[in-house]
Every structure is written in structure tokens, then in C-alpha cells.
Amino acid sequence: xxxxxxxxxxxxxxxxxxxxxxxxxxxxxxxxxxxxxxxxxxxxxxxxxxxxxxxxxxxxxxxxxxxxxxxxxxxxxxxxxxxxxxxxxxxxxxxxxxxxxxxxxxxxxxxxxxxxxxxxxxxxxxxxxxxxxxxxxxxxxxxxxxxxxxxxxxxxxxxxxxxxxxxxxxxxxxxxxxxxxxxxxxxxxxxxxxxxxxxxxxxxxxxxxxxxxxxxxxxxxxxxxxxxxxxxxxxxxxxxxxxxxxxxxxxxxxxxxxxxxxxxxxxxxxxxxxxxxxxxxxxxxx
Amino acid sequence: xxxxxxxxxxxxxxxxxxxxxxxxxxxxxxxxxxxxxxxxxxxxxxxxxxxxxxxxxxxxxxxxxxxxxxxxxxxxxxxxxxxxxxxxxxxxxxxxxxxxxxxxxxxxxxxxxxxxxxxxxxxxxxxxxxxxxxxxxxxxxxxxxxxxxxxxxxxxxxxxxxxxxxxxxxxxxxxxxxxxxxxxxxxxxxxxxxxxxxxxxxxxxxxxxxxxxxxxxxxxxxxxxxxxxxxxxxxxxxxxxxxxxxxxxxxxxxxxxxxxxxxxxxxxxxxxxxxxxxxxxxxxxxxxxxxxxxxxxxxxxxxxxxxxxxxxxxxxx
Numbered sequence: 001x002x003x004x005x006x007x008x009x010x011x012x013x014x015x016x017x018x019x020x021x022x023x024x025x026x027x028x029x030x031x032x033x034x035x036x037x038x039x040x041x042x043x044x045x046x047x048x049x050x051x052x053x054x055x056x057x058x059x060x061x062x063x064x065x066x067x068x069x070x071x072x073x074x075x076x077x078x079x080x081x082x083x084x085x086x087x088x089x090x091x092x093x094x095x096x097x098x099x100x101x102x103x104x105x106x107x108x109x110x111x112x113x114x115x116x117x118x119x120x121x122x123x124x125x126x127x128x129x130x131x132x133x134x135x136x137x138x139x140x141x142x143x144x145x146x147x148x149x150x151x152x153x154x155x156x157x158x159x160x161x162x163x164x165x166x167x168x169x170x171x172x173x174x175x176x177x178x179x180x181x182x183x184x185x186x187x188x189x190x191x192x193x194x195x196x197x198x199x200x201x202x203x204x205x206x207x208x209x210x211x212x213x214x215x216x217x218x219x220x221x222x223x224x225x226x227x228x229x230x231x232x233x234x235x236x237x238x239x240x241x242x243x244x245x246x247x248x249x250x251x252x253x254x255x256x257x258x259x260x261x262x263x264x265x266x267x268x269x270x271x272x273x274x275x276x277x278x279x280x281x282x283x284x285x286x
Numbered sequence: 287x288x289x290x291x292x293x294x295x296x297x298x299x300x301x302x303x304x305x306x307x308x309x310x311x312x313x314x315x316x317x318x319x320x321x322x323x324x325x326x327x328x329x330x331x332x333x334x335x336x337x338x339x340x341x342x343x344x345x346x347x348x349x350x351x352x353x354x355x356x357x358x359x360x361x362x363x364x365x366x367x368x369x370x371x372x373x374x375x376x377x378x379x380x381x382x383x384x385x386x387x388x389x390x391x392x393x394x395x396x397x398x399x400x401x402x403x404x405x406x407x408x409x410x411x412x413x414x415x416x417x418x419x420x421x422x423x424x425x426x427x428x429x430x431x432x433x434x435x436x437x438x439x440x441x442x443x444x445x446x447x448x449x450x451x452x453x454x455x456x457x458x459x460x461x462x463x464x465x466x467x468x469x470x471x472x473x474x475x476x477x478x479x480x481x482x483x484x485x486x487x488x489x490x491x492x493x494x495x496x497x498x499x500x501x502x503x504x505x506x507x508x509x510x511x512x513x514x515x516x517x518x519x520x521x522x523x524x525x526x527x528x529x530x531x532x533x534x535x536x537x538x539x540x541x542x543x544x545x546x547x548x549x550x551x552x553x554x555x556x557x558x559x560x561x562x563x564x565x566x567x568x569x570x571x572x573x574x575x576x577x578x579x580x581x582x583x584x585x586x587x588x589x590x591x592x593x594x595x596x597x598x599x600x601x602x603x
Contacts, residue, residue: 088377159295266310
């Protein structure tokens, strides 16, 4: 069987659009994003063709986030309910964060009391941003989250950028530090948190668990250079996202250096010509 | 209207704004790129699409013949409707979305009604006139919806073509005028007179001189006002706010300014109080910028373009 349709010479996966015949149904099995018609496997989505052995599926180019266990996500609280929070994670439905899946003041192993349930808004309230990990999901596809690690929890000192979830690749660590003094959290759901760099030894809760600091709503003092760096990184992400280029810390660091060398102001990057030049330069280097 | 922000986010943004540093690095009075395209809806008499940043609005104007009754001189000159696509506001439920649409519809009607007094819209005085049905659709929202909506509405009115009409009178036998001297005695025979003479004889009906796509542009279209939203976060003010920045400003002022620099309308959104001295400064600055924007918009719209293709006029700032 000729497998040319799967990959072209450079190993780039082939794009397809709805209604396009992908392959013969007698030899392959239909997966997500495809259906069988007249002994052919036909795409029902526009996206890239993926094949695992005999299973052919199409991964959509524009989609909401499909959770997988262990993913790191950035989310926003939409609702406070009985002993749990609803979290918007850019998925088909809101994810759940149980009161029992967060760290509470006074020790990680502490039992949840009724009084904790009454002051849930002290920990997270509507609109709050948090970083969490996906746990095994419900039967209906709703995601369960947990923040039971000192790395996870409420976000502050920065701003949020939203891109399509397909642009974020799964990798060893989604917590990145750029050389320009900016920390990135690349949520698998396409929410990216850009914040002021916090040195490793100054992170909250390193010695014991400091609930005050972890659930604080107050920002640190952020100087103008850091703010400018955060704006620049956020604009770079916008530029890459608009051109559907996957976002990694390496490409961002590269682009940041270029932008500083060219002495462009952060807002210049929003202009189409500057954005094009930047993308051309950076992708040529990569 | 906007998604709720976390306290840390809003204080971060507000602190930045107070230091003249916006989340995307623009200066406080910078606009994002504005894109205008006219003639986007082939079946409408005038249409336009405006984008500011990622906010995207389509407006179509359709003409309708309306009989005028004595009492509704003012009412019903234009029928507005603004629809917000749920995909533009994913966090709003259906009720909130329809509230928002109603609000915007009211704004649009208040903006348009005083503008449409042109005698050009009369077909037969005291009897028939053109009614404008203005429909707007919000396709995407990332802040500064009002400016985008009114920019689209203005460009759609710019694109509008009013068909020329002729008054028609019934010519009774024996009273024939002018070129209709050879009256044949048929009561049904209608003599077509030009518009002015038709008026003198009280025209009863009209006919179109132009086809569907032809006609005259609206008189005074160069002088239509633009809308400019001033976001006030005492003591600073900023233009073209993104959704996040909008959530940080307690007061917003919509200024309607003609290209000549005449301020012809103000609307305040938000419940915070506003000090007169602050208002004065904001108005002066706002009018200056709106005048500049209106001038640029007129220049861009005047440039010869291929109308049928939905000519792209932006981006400019």
C-alpha cells in the first residue's frame, strides 16, 4: 500500500477539508473527524490527517481544548458551587475543581472542614485565574482539576493571552522562564500566562505552606521594564498565533531578541509588516 | 459586558494604565489598526464591515418605501437592529446577550435618527419616503465595540445609494398640461411628469429611474459623525480599550464628532461620577482625536475602489 497521502517529503502532515476522500475504508479504520461513505474514509473536519497503524483520524485546526490526564492548564473560575469551583478552560464544558483538590491553609494533609466550605471565596472567587493539572475525567467528559502542588494555584503579577489550543505542544515542563525576566505558563488549553519572573528561592510556600501568599490577590511591585517585557512577549504570542505558528519558549526567546535588536517598540509588533518580517527572520533561524 | 477579571489582573492592568503602559504596549491614545470594507453585502443598498483590532462588525442598510401619516413625522424614519453573535460573547448567556443587543440597538437608533433628516429621503412630500432599515451584526468582540459599530454604520451610510425617483400624476382628460396636450380622453392614462412638476400637482405615485445598484449617494455623507470612546480612569484617559482595559475603566464616554470638529453627542456609560474639570479635558482631547479619525476615514472612503469586491480600505490609524 502506498502511504504517500500521509506525509509529504518534508514530513509535514497533509491537510484535508470536509468531504475530501482520505483513503479506502477496506484498508483503514475511521477515527475521529472522519466518516465512511461508499468504501471511502472521508474527512468531516478541516485539519491534519493523523494515522496510528490502521486508524485514520483528522485533527481539527480550530477546536476547543480536549483534556488529557496530566495536562497543565490555565483556567478562570466561572462559578463557586457547593464544595467545588467551575473553571473555564476553553473546553466544551467547564472543568471542575473540588475543594478537596486544592491545598488549604494549615498543611497539605488537613481534613476539609465545613468552615472551609463556607469561605471558598477566600481561596478562589469568580474571575480568578489559576494553573492546575487535569485529573482523570468524569464519564460525561467534564474535566477534573487539582492544584495539590506548590507549583499550582492562583496567578498574579501578569497578564493572560489566549491562543488556539492546537498551537501549544505537550512538553516536559510548561513552566518556562525567558531570559528577559518573564515567566511563562503555557497552558495546554491555549491560555498562556505571562508574568514577572519570580526567583526559584522566593516562590511562595517553599518552606511550609503560606496560604496568605498563595491565595493573595495583591500584585508585587512591577517596574516599567518588566511591564514592557511582558507586553512585548504578549504581542509576540499574538503575532505567532495569527500565523498559526506553534508557541514554544525557544521561539519566543529568539523573537524577543530579534525585536530588541531591531529596536521595535512592543506596539510596533502589532503592525502586519513588522510581524511578517519578524516571523520570517525567526522561522528562518529555527 | 466583559468577562470578569481576577483582582490581580485588573490591578495589574490599572496600575499599568496609570503609568501610561498598556498591556499591548500601545500609548494611551493609540488605536489598533482599523479596517473598513464597503459593499460587503450585495443585496443591501449600502453595507460595510469594520474591524478595530479583533472586534468585527458588519452593517447593512436596506431602503424601504414607507407611507407617511400625519402623526409619525419623526417615528419610523429608520429601523435599527443590532445582533450580537453568541460566538463573539461566549461567556454571556442568552438573556445577557439580548440585553446587550437591545442596548446597542438603542444607541444606534439615537445616533442615526437625527442624521436622517435629509430631504433626499422624501419621495413624495407628505406621502411617501424612504425608510432605512439598518442591521448590524457583531461577529467578534475584543473591546471597543461602540467605535467599531458606529464606524461600520457610518461607512454603510457612505456606501448607501438612493435610487432617483420621478413623481407620477394622473392626468384627467381636458386638464392636460405641457407635453400631454393630445389628451385622448382615457382616465387611466398616466402622464409622467418630472419630479418638480409632479410636486406642484400633488404626485400620487412614483417610479424609479435607477436600477437596484444605481442611485445617488446620501447628501452630506462626508459630514456624518464618528464615535470615539474615551475610557476614563482618573486621572488618565485612553482610547480604543481592549476587553481587559474596558473592565478597568469605571467610566466611558461616547463622543459623536463630525469631521469639522463639531461635537454632536455625548453618552456616558458606567456609574462612577465624573468631575467637571476632568470632563472638559477629556472632551477637548477626544474631539481632537475624533476629528483626525473622521478626516482619515473620509479620505480612505473617497479613494476610488472596486465596489463589487468589497474593497478593503484599511488598515489605518
